[in-house]
Amino acid sequence: MAKRDFYEVLGLERGASGDEIKKAYRQKAKELHPDRNSDNPNAENQFKEVNEAYDTLKDDQKRAIYDRYGPDAANGMGGMGGGRGGQGDFASAFSDVFEDLFGDFMGQRGGPGGRQRAQRGSDLRYNLRVTLEEAFSGAQKTITVPASVACSACSGTGAEGGAEPVTCPTCSGMGKVRAQQGFFTVERTCPTCSGMGQIVKNPCKSCGGAGRVEKERALSVNIPAGVETGTRIRLAGEGEAGLRGGPSGDLYIFLEVRDHPLFQRDGVNLYCRVPVGVASAALGGDIEVPTIDGGRSRVKIPAGSQTGRQMRLRGKGMPALRGGGSGDMLIELAVETPVNLTARQKELLREFDALSEDNNPESSSFFSKVKGFWDSMKN
Numbered sequence: 001m002a003k004r005d006f007y008e009v010l011g012l013e014r015g016a017s018g019d020e021i022k023k024a025y026r027q028k029a030k031e032l033h034p035d036r037n038s039d040n041p042n043a044e045n046q047f048k049e050v051n052e053a054y055d056t057l058k059d060d061q062k063r064a065i066y067d068r069y070g071p072d073a074a075n076g077m078g079g080m081g082g083g084r085g086g087q088g089d090f091a092s093a094f095s096d097v098f099e100d101l102f103g104d105f106m107g108q109r110g111g112p113g114g115r116q117r118a119q120r121g122s123d124l125r126y127n128l129r130v131t132l133e134e135a136f137s138g139a140q141k142t143i144t145v146p147a148s149v150a151c152s153a154c155s156g157t158g159a160e161g162g163a164e165p166v167t168c169p170t171c172s173g174m175g176k177v178r179a180q181q182g183f184f185t186v187e188r189t190c191p192t193c194s195g196m197g198q199i200v201k202n203p204c205k206s207c208g209g210a211g212r213v214e215k216e217r218a219l220s221v222n223i224p225a226g227v228e229t230g231t232r233i234r235l236a237g238e239g240e241a242g243l244r245g246g247p248s249g250d251l252y253i254f255l256e257v258r259d260h261p262l263f264q265r266d267g268v269n270l271y272c273r274v275p276v277g278v279a280s281a282a283l284g285g286d287i288e289v290p291t292i293d294g295g296r297s298r299v300k301i302p303a304g305s306q307t308g309r310q311m312r313l314r315g316k317g318m319p320a321l322r323g324g325g326s327g328d329m330l331i332e333l334a335v336e337t338p339v340n341l342t343a344r345q346k347e348l349l350r351e352f353d354a355l356s357e358d359n360n361p362e363s364s365s366f367f368s369k370v371k372g373f374w375d376s377m378k379n
Contacts, residue, residue: 028050
């Protein structure tokens, strides 16, 4: 039986564009797919007919032969896959449409054959430790980063003298090759170009064709005031160089603020533990405390202060990272017991202790509770 005209099978006029052919095929293939037409005994043959028509008309060479000599001549050019009932061409055609439908979604487009010729460099991480003073005022730091940089000998192309790479002859720039296995067409990464779609005929001697070399770089980093442990600074384009002229990655600097011998930090607030003598705590007085900016502040100690008492210095803490003022500094008193007493000091303390029975309300309250506890246990 004579075959139907391929243009008629796809519902097209002669002279239709490639996009129109592809669109018509997709519509017909969806409409006549055997899985959707289980009640139509002719659906499978119609589906094969559509695939055969598309396989011929999508190829400019086959289409020209078909337009001039008809379907038999087109089949002679390989349209029927060597007498295998069109299975190979159906798989190839289906693969093309699948790639057209899902190639963009899977991120496989962007160059010849849907491959990216150049590859973006990797992001790098650098851990940087700063002092609390640097975190308070901000700082300019110079760091040395070992990284891949674009090869200066070939300008990053990977080819000797900076020549441009050429299209891979094995995959014709696709970055992948196809092999027919029965009904299926299997795609694999091209072994010649490793999926790049291009090869370098004369690799650069300095970088071995990679387009980048290992080198240490000195970078200046601006540390803003108010940073704390875990703050991340991004330096765009300062990461690893791209492959064969691709864009560079980014450099991420992770900060760690060192512990300070005088101050403990809690967000934007600072804590400073200050020891005071027994007499100063009992009688009260003034003490001088340091501040994180290198200055000094006088703090009045109320008479009768106990260990743990806190006093607040407004605005003497850390600045907020993105503005919004500064935190406070809290002074925490630690009443210190004297040691290495002389005989006279011991004598005076015993005399003082004998006279201060009513001057220790916390001790009196505690031991009163202890006496009540022991009495209750006896009863």
